Amino acid sequence: MVPFNYIIVLSAFMFFCGVFGVLFRRNIIAILMSVELMLNSVNLLFIGASKVVGNLDGQIMVFFIITVAACEAAVGLAMVIAIFRKFGSIDTDKLRVLRG
Amino acid sequence: MGATLLFGIFAFLIVACSLMVVLAKDSVVSAVFLVADLFVMACIYALLGADFVAAIQVLVYAGAILILFLFVIMLLNLDIVAARTNAGPLEIGMFIVVLIGFGILVVNLLLGERIELLPPGDSGLSITGKGNSYDLGLVLFSKYLWPFEMASVLILLAMVAGVLIAKRGKKKQP
Amino acid sequence: MGLNAMVSEVEVFQIVAMFIKILVVVMVCMTVPPLMVWVERRAPALIQRRKGPNRVGVFQFRIWGLMQAIADAVKLIFKEEIVPAVANRRFFHIAPMIGVIPALLTASAIPFGPDIELFGYVVPLTVINVDAGFLFILAISSLGVYGITLAGWASNNKYSLLGSLRSSAQMVSYEIPLGLSLIPLVMIFSTFKLNDIVVSQNNILGWGVFLAPISFFLFAISMFAETNRAPFDLAEADSELVAGFHTEFGSTKFALFFFAEYINMFVLSCLCATLFFGGWQIPFVSHDTVVGILQNITEDYASLLAALVGMLTLIVKAAFFMWFFVWVRWTLPRFRYDQLMGLGWKFLLPLGLFNIAFTALIIAWRTF
Numbered sequence: 297m298v299p300f301n302y303i304i305v306l307s308a309f310m311f312f313c314g315v316f317g318v319l320f321r322r323n324i325i326a327i328l329m330s331v332e333l334m335l336n337s338v339n340l341l342f343i344g345a346s347k348v349v350g351n352l353d354g355q356i357m358v359f360f361i362i363t364v365a366a367c368e369a370a371v372g373l374a375m376v377i378a379i380f381r382k383f384g385s386i387d388t389d390k391l392r393v394l395r396g
Numbered sequence: 397m398g399a400t401l402l403f404g405i406f407a408f409l410i411v412a413c414s415l416m417v418v419l420a421k422d423s424v425v426s427a428v429f430l431v432a433d434l435f436v437m438a439c440i441y442a443l444l445g446a447d448f449v450a451a452i453q454v455l456v457y458a459g460a461i462l463i464l465f466l467f468v469i470m471l472l473n474l475d476i477v478a479a480r481t482n483a484g485p486l487e488i489g490m491f492i493v494v495l496i497g498f499g500i501l502v503v504n505l506l507l508g509e510r511i512e513l514l515p516p517g518d519s520g521l522s523i524t525g526k527g528n529s530y531d532l533g534l535v536l537f538s539k540y541l542w543p544f545e546m547a548s549v550l551i552l553l554a555m556v557a558g559v560l561i562a563k564r565g566k567k568k569q570p
Numbered sequence: 571m572g573l574n575a576m577v578s579e580v581e582v583f584q585i586v587a588m589f590i591k592i593l594v595v596v597m598v599c600m601t602v603p604p605l606m607v608w609v610e611r612r613a614p615a616l617i618q619r620r621k622g623p624n625r626v627g628v629f630q631f632r633i634w635g636l637m638q639a640i641a642d643a644v645k646l647i648f649k650e651e652i653v654p655a656v657a658n659r660r661f662f663h664i665a666p667m668i669g670v671i672p673a674l675l676t677a678s679a680i681p682f683g684p685d686i687e688l689f690g691y692v693v694p695l696t697v698i699n700v701d702a703g704f705l706f707i708l709a710i711s712s713l714g715v716y717g718i719t720l721a722g723w724a725s726n727n728k729y730s731l732l733g734s735l736r737s738s739a740q741m742v743s744y745e746i747p748l749g750l751s752l753i754p755l756v757m758i759f760s761t762f763k764l765n766d767i768v769v770s771q772n773n774i775l776g777w778g779v780f781l782a783p784i785s786f787f788l789f790a791i792s793m794f795a796e797t798n799r800a801p802f803d804l805a806e807a808d809s810e811l812v813a814g815f816h817t818e819f820g821s822t823k824f825a826l827f828f829f830a831e832y833i834n835m836f837v838l839s840c841l842c843a844t845l846f847f848g849g850w851q852i853p854f855v856s857h858d859t860v861v862g863i864l865q866n867i868t869e870d871y872a873s874l875l876a877a878l879v880g881m882l883t884l885i886v887k888a889a890f891f892m893w894f895f896v897w898v899r900w901t902l903p904r905f906r907y908d909q910l911m912g913l914g915w916k917f918l919l920p921l922g923l924f925n926i927a928f929t930a931l932i933i934a935w936r937t938f
Binding site for chain 1: 399448464487508514528532540547555564
């Protein structure tokens with residue numbers, strides 16, 4: 297199998313794509329999906345680390361990260377629905393109620 | 397050798413899918429590529445000896461959460477929103493920092509010391525011989541029992557919050 | 571030769587065996603939908619006291635209407651493929667494929683027979699023999715929902731979209747009682763691997779249905795909802811919403827959806843037979859007895875023949891459940907959508923949780 301360094305770089309690339317998505321997209325749902333991408337990159341890192349150390353702790357951590365990501369996605373999407381109802385758009389440039 | 401080849405294929409697929417997730421204009425295309433991404437990630441987890449987590453990832457993440465995403469996109473019938481063209485110095489600065497971090501890791505990959513993964517079937521990763529699920533269950537319900545219970549409370553909270561936030565307000569009586 | 575350095579003889583044998591197994595699984599799965607088309611037309615005839623289609627024949631061979639199924643298949647292939655002008659092309663072409671692939675993948679994880687001994691190697695009769703046996707099946711079948719969701723979206727048609735969203739919401743909601751009903755089985759049999767579960771059900775009193783009856787009840791109901799079959803077929807019934815998510819899909823694409831639905835039914839029937847009714851084992855006859863009987867006939871190929879007998883048993887049991895599917899479809903009226911969702915979330919989910927607690931209590935009581 298490959299050395300752990302390759303997994304680190306792969307995970308970093310996914311994280312990098314996620315950050316790009318959060319910073320440079322205006323669609324709220326695309327931003328949420330980029331956050332999921334970032335969470336997944338960390339998952340990959342944990343599973344790889346678990347294989348390096350020889351513990352199951354990394355896999356348990358991934359278990360909990362998936363749980364937290366599920367909760368956050370659910371609440372985030374509920375908020376998107378509420379926002380869409382109020383503002384009629386999901387373009388973040390149009391959602392400027394808090395000025396400054 | 398076969399495992400390395402497989403890992404190479406999966407890594408290439410992940411790179412392609414992640415790029416398409418953030419570069420696609422249509423949200424549905426983004427979501428579908430994210431599903432593909434998660435599925436390939438599950439394949440990598442299975443390759444790295446975590447079959448239970450791989451199955452859970454497909455079952456929960458790709459099979460439920462992203463369907464939720466797709467539902468919201470389809471129900472709200474969202475228009476295509478263009479990418480940001482007015483990125484301020486904050487965004488560009490953050491992006492450059494992350495780029496530098498990525499560069500450091502690539503340099504470490506090329507020049508740094510290699511950290512080797514354990515070979516398959518190592519004794520640390522399999523406590524009893526009965527498979528990954530059995531071992532995970534043992535560890536989850538002994539060492540990590542408290543976080544497990546807290547996670548269930550968290551899910552309950554998220555459920556209640558989701559329902560409350562997305563509910564339509566009561567219509568005012570005339 | 572360089573190939574010898576890369577793969578050893580064992581691996582070559584296992585790879586060839588796997589290809590043969592894949593071929594067998596695909597051929598079995600591909601013959602199920604045409605047979606089911608025939609059953610779907612003759613069974614309601616039987617239930618409704620009439621004769622079904624029995625006129626189509628080739629050279630005066632009518633074979634009780636089987637030719638009708640072949641005629642239907644040929645008609646589907648020769649129809650014109652219509653893609654609506656406003657449809658989303660990319661997803662329109664991909665959606666049926668996304669529907670069929672998980673169906674076939676889940677079919678490859680089911681043990682069709684006992685392990686056989688060929689040329690000194692042990693060959694398990696499953697294409698995918700992972701440790702997380704039916705967890706894999708649950709995971710992959712949850713990906714089948716995407717075929718339906720994307721189909722409705724790609725059609726760019728209000729009724730298709732509504733039908734597909736209802737279908738997907740229903741399938742996702744009923745995955746939960748499905749999974750919950752299988753947890754007590756894991757507790758009782760202590761393994762996820764399907765072949766081990768089959769082997770544990772040696773005598774008829776050890777069958778899953780007697781050890782975990784509430785699980786069987788939950789699984790049977792969720793089985794219908796997962797495959798969008800009556801009485802849970804509001805989203806795709808002929809008299810509702812035109813045809814739901816596959817309204818706009820013509821010839822081959824419709825055939826693919828059709829195949830996906832029937833293969834899903836077949837897989838869930840096989841799963842039901844495997845988990846609750848002893849799988850490939852004949853009820854009062856153990857595997858060794860079968861091998862013993864067959865060894866009197868032929869020495870060399872006894873285990874192979876025993877495996878064939880096992881496969882036949884599983885197919886008979888699965889056929890019974892397929893008949894059950896058809897029987898229920900043509901007997902019960904369908905649920906309204908809110909009744910359907912209420913049943914899944916408010917009745918089956920608490921029942922599933924109660925079942926887990928109950929089974930855990932019984933196991934704890936028997937252990938201590």
